[in-house]
Amino acid sequence: MPFSQEDLDQLVALRRSLHRHPEVSGQEQWTAAKIEDVLARCQPDRIVKGLGGHGVAAVFQGNEQGPTLLVRCELDALPIEEKTGLAYSSEIPGKGHLCGHDGHMTILAATALALHRQRPGRGRVVLLFQPAEEDGSGAAAVVSDPAFADLSPDLAFSLHNLPGLPLGFAGLKAGPVNCASRGIKLRFEGKTAHASQPETGVSPMPAMAALMPVLSGLSKGTQADPDFTLVTITHAWLGEEAFGIAPGDGEIWATLRTLTDDGMASLCETAERLSQEAAKTRGLHLSFSYHDVFDHCENAPEAVAVLEQALADEGVPFGPANLPMRASEDFGRFRKLCPAAMFFLGSGEDHPALHNPDYDFPEELIPIGAKVFLRAIRNQLG
Known part of the structure; x- marks a missing residue:
């Protein structure tokens, strides 16, 4: 396990801080600044700010030349009033992290922490915190940003938590996965x-x-x-x-x-x-x-194979689940650049649905998501 209990406590605290301060698509100034501060402490080789709006990317360089792996999460929240009653509920009226992007950001923060402690052996890893996923504009803005040209990946990965699947089970298949x-x-x-x-x-x-x-x-x-x-x-x-x-x-x-x-x-x-x-x-x-x-989101077979190996190596159960799903995801934009794949990490069979006012991200998924990404990185880059 690459994370100590102290690490996990700090990651949970980060997730709850992000949860209390939700910002909707295109307005993620506070969230981006918070992420920049967290990434700076992980000492990446480079931090790129203002990608496609408020996007942030951290670059971890290996010791030798090799491919670029991109791992992406989302910054934005929803214009929905939270009704969880939790102690760390949204402090912004009418807005809430009711899709789990706060948890996805924390998973990438955990990945950054592990890469700080051990750089990839070769190539480089780009951790992308993307703006404006919820309205479909963010990925297109990032990809068209001139600053992204230098970050162009050879493989791209992402995840989304998914209520209805058993907690910690990963839904994964090749082909269309989001409409x-x-x-x-x-x-x-x-x-x-x-x-x-x-x-x-x-x-x-x-x-x-x-x-x-x-x-x-x-x-x-x-x-x-x-x-x-x-x-x-x-x-x-x-x-x-x-x-x-x-x-x-x-x-x-x-x-x-x-x-x-x-x-x-x-x-x-x-x-x-x-x-x-x-x-x-x-x-x-x-x-x-x-x-x-x-755009529709389609998993490339070669990228799926990388994730399947990582899931198997880490003992995370996986299968095609109920894919494809009706919901949309702007991660589909990245498949036009390189082979890309997204997996769907179960939030629990009886967990409140995404975009519901009583939804909250299960914090048990933080180390699971991070270790899958890290294993994929180590398997490809050493």
Whole structure:
């Protein structure tokens, strides 16, 4: 075991400090500064700040030339009110680490501590603390940042805790593991009228009422099916909050979800066509925009093999579990740079679900996650 009880106590204290100070996507200033301070004490060869916003990377160089391994976690929290009642609950109203990114950061902090004590034999390790995962913008911003070019990896790894799996069990398989998703915002513009004379205006209500079940009806299959699609209506508004005005404008927000990026392109085309037909039929102007865009996340076989060996060496049980999962992950961006793989570390079969107000990261996973990453690093780099 590379960590003493004193190490684990300090890591738990770090996790709880991060938990008390959640910051949402793009606003992770305090979190990044905290991580920079923790990494500085581990004396990496280099710390890169401001990656893709508030991202931070620590570089640990080996004694000989070799490949670059990147291990990534996330900085951001969620705009959800925490309701755990824990002594270390969020101190920021309306925000909480309810996805476990505080725990993921702590796992990488533990990995940094071990690399401080023993550098890799060759190559280098890049520990990336990525901003803005929750809205899908962070990985793209990091990868496109000129400062990242010098950190470009040969292999990339990550993990996510996953309620529903036994505590400490690792879900891992090659192929798609997270669905592609994006939000589509449809805006309908007609003409307001007096509520006593609605016929003098053009209301978007009939078009919206007809379109919402049509869009939802595009859903088919399960995430294990190649042609899986899911459309979820998440928000709608219509006109002014008044009884004297017949509405002239309205919006529908929906999340589109498919197993692969190719499937997403087809679903977007269909959703746009159906929306345009509904608007044209009712004499409305339609505009649309996309938000929170996530590529699908696919594990490369060669990267999966590295993680499987590390899990086996460390005695961590693993299997394909219920993968792929419907939820999205912007780690999928890294597969365009190099072979990449993410594993899913069980938080307990009856643990509150991710994004639930009563969720809290299980601290027992900190040493498990860190030792898997460390074993993968030692197996590849010595």
